[in-house]
Amino acid sequence: MRLLIMGPQGVGKGTQAALLSEHYGIPAISTGDIFRYNIKNKTELGVEALKYIDKGELVPDELTNKIVKDRLAMDDAKNGWILDGYPRNASQVEALDAILADLNTPLDAVVALDAEHDVLMERMKKRAEIEGRSDDTPEAIAKRLDVYAKETAPLLATYEERGLLKTFNGVGSVEEIQSTIVAELG
Ligand code: AMP
Numbered sequence: 001m002r003l004l005i006m007g008p009q010g011v012g013k014g015t016q017a018a019l020l021s022e023h024y025g026i027p028a029i030s031t032g033d034i035f036r037y038n039i040k041n042k043t044e045l046g047v048e049a050l051k052y053i054d055k056g057e058l059v060p061d062e063l064t065n066k067i068v069k070d071r072l073a074m075d076d077a078k079n080g081w082i083l084d085g086y087p088r089n090a091s092q093v094e095a096l097d098a099i100l101a102d103l104n105t106p107l108d109a110v111v112a113l114d115a116e117h118d119v120l121m122e123r124m125k126k127r128a129e130i131e132g133r134s135d136d137t138p139e140a141i142a143k144r145l146d147v148y149a150k151e152t153a154p155l156l157a158t159y160e161e162r163g164l165l166k167t168f169n170g171v172g173s174v175e176e177i178q179s180t181i182v183a184e185l186g
Contacts, residue, residue, distance in 0.1 A: 001026055001080040001185070002105060004087075006156065007113035008148045009141070010123040011170040012177070016113065017084040019178045026080035033084075034067050035059060036133075053135050056143030058088055058151070065095040072099060089151040093158060110159040111181055113170035120145070 001024045005013045014030060021028035035053060038046030045063065052059045068086055071077065087093045100106060121141075128136035135144070159165040166184055168177060 001082075002100075002108050003080075003082045003185075004107065004110045004159070005082055005084045005113070006110060006152070006159075007170060008115070008120055008153075009144050010120040010127065011113040011115045012123075012174070013084050013113060015174055016111070016178060016181065017082045019174070020082050020111075020181065023178075023182055024080060024082075026082060027076050028082045028084055029068075029071055029077070029086075030084040031064060031068065031086040034071065050134075054140060056135060056140035056147065058147060061089070061091050061095065064088075065092060065099075068096065069099050072103060087152075087155060088147075090155065090158070093155055107164055109166055109185055110156075110164045111185075112156055112159075112165060112167040113177075114167055115170040117145075119171055 003020065005017050005020070007013050014028075017028040017030065020026075035046065035049040039050050039053070040046070045067070048063065049059045058064070064086065068083070072081065083096075087096050124136065124141050127133070128141070135141075156165060156167075166181075168181055168184075170177065
């Protein structure tokens with residue numbers, strides 16, 4: 001199973017990706033987590049990525065596409081994966097198409113999670129208190145939601161046209177949402 005999980009920040013992508021990973025026995029790959037790991041370990045990639053992440057901006061495509069390409073070529077990704085937080089703009093969609101064509105592995109589905117703006121803001125505020133992410137400042141949160149609306153949300157139409165998009169309500173119990181997704185994906 002090769003899946004994308006898409007939706008605005010705070011909609012619960014990471015939580016659902018982890019459950020899908022367990023259910024299908026495939027890795028959940030989050031570009032945000034890869035960046036945060038590199039920031040924590042002060043790698044060259046981490047130092048560069050932090051400049052953008054703390055402002056709520058997208059890390060340049062060149063860097064981001066490369067980490068996805070490398071990660072999808074790893075052994076544990078042979079039988080499938082869930083990509084969380086990628087692609088985030090039209091040029092990343094093209095890059096992913098090329099990576100998948102190289103690997104000869106098509107996408108099975110795009111899981112989109114949806115929720116009202118107010119619900120998202122409330123969840124983001126709570127997460128900021130619990131996790132203390134450096135990019136959970138009000139300015140960075142607002143910027144991230146803006147980038148999502150302008151650059152990422154339009155990608156849903158692209159995957160809809162390809163017949164891959166499956167949209168789910170992101171509000172409700174985690175378990176209920178998960179079983180609805182699994183029932184739909186099979
Ligand atoms: P996330 O954990 O998915 O919210 O990602 C945190 C931050 O990492 C984002 O606000 C971006 O700065 C950066 N990031 C994650 N994924 C991408 C991506 N696909 N393209 C560019 N930047 C990304």
